[in-house]
Amino acid sequence: MALGDVYATLEQLKSYLGPINDIVDDDELTDALNSTSRGIEKICHRQFNDAGTASARVYEPSKLDLVRPDDFHTEAGLVVETDDTDDGTFPTAWAATDFQLEPLNGIVDGENGWPFWKIRAVNSHRFPLDGRRATVRVTARWGWATVPSPIKQACLIVAAETFKLKDAPFGVAGYGEFGAVRIRDNPVAMNKLAPYIRDPLSVL
Structure with a gap:
C-alpha cells in the first residue's frame, strides 16, 4: 500500500462487520476507513504504509x-x-x-x-x-515494509464503530473531523496503538 492509503481494506471491514455482502454502504465504509487511518497517523505521528520509491x-x-x-x-x-x-x-x-x-x-x-x-x-x-x-x-524509501497487525486491528475496530454511528439516534454529519477523537475514546484501539506512538506525551 502507498502512503496515504487505508490500513485495512473495504473487504476486511465488511467481513469484520458481518459479513456484509452488498455494496449499499460502500461509500460510508470507505469514509470510515479513511478517517480512521488518518486519525491513527495523527495519534502515532507516523505513516505505516510504504512509499514505494525513495x-x-x-x-x-x-x-x-x-x-x-x-x-x-x-x-x-x-x-x-x-x-x-x-x-x-x-x-x-x-x-x-x-x-x-x-x-x-x-x-x-x-x-x-x-x-x-x-x-x-x-x-x-x-x-x-x-x-x-x-x-x-x-x-x-519512507514508511514501513508492512503495516503492523495491531495497526490493522485498531483501524478495523474504530472504523466499524464509526460506521455504526450512522444508526445512532442523532446520526453523524461526517467522519473526517472526528477520527482521532474517536480513536482516543476507544481503550482497546489505544492499547494496540500505544507501542507505535512516536511522541506519547503529545497525544495525552
Missing part, C-alpha cells in the same frame, strides 16, 4: 550527533547529505560509515520489523546545527 526530505538535527527523520524501512536508496555552509544546498554526502541507523537491527522490545527513525553521527562526525534552517537532507 524521495528526499529535509530535517533539522535534534543534536549535533542525532537526526530524527520520518520512518524508513530499508537502507536501499538511502542518501544522507548536509548543508555545512548555511546556504540552503546539501553538497556534503555522508558515507555509510559516518552514521548509525536506529533502532539497531530494526528491533524494538524484542520485535522485528520496525523501521529506522534515528540517524546518529558516529566517530568524529557531527551534523551542522544551525537553528534557523534544515541542514540535513535524507533520501529514503
Whole structure:
C-alpha cells in the first residue's frame, strides 16, 4: 500500500462487520476507513504504509550527533547529505560509515520489523546545527515494509464503530473531523496503538 492509503481494506471491514455482502454502504465504509487511518497517523505521528520509491526530505538535527527523520524501512536508496555552509544546498554526502541507523537491527522490545527513525553521527562526525534552517537532507524509501497487525486491528475496530454511528439516534454529519477523537475514546484501539506512538506525551 502507498502512503496515504487505508490500513485495512473495504473487504476486511465488511467481513469484520458481518459479513456484509452488498455494496449499499460502500461509500460510508470507505469514509470510515479513511478517517480512521488518518486519525491513527495523527495519534502515532507516523505513516505505516510504504512509499514505494525513495524521495528526499529535509530535517533539522535534534543534536549535533542525532537526526530524527520520518520512518524508513530499508537502507536501499538511502542518501544522507548536509548543508555545512548555511546556504540552503546539501553538497556534503555522508558515507555509510559516518552514521548509525536506529533502532539497531530494526528491533524494538524484542520485535522485528520496525523501521529506522534515528540517524546518529558516529566517530568524529557531527551534523551542522544551525537553528534557523534544515541542514540535513535524507533520501529514503519512507514508511514501513508492512503495516503492523495491531495497526490493522485498531483501524478495523474504530472504523466499524464509526460506521455504526450512522444508526445512532442523532446520526453523524461526517467522519473526517472526528477520527482521532474517536480513536482516543476507544481503550482497546489505544492499547494496540500505544507501542507505535512516536511522541506519547503529545497525544495525552
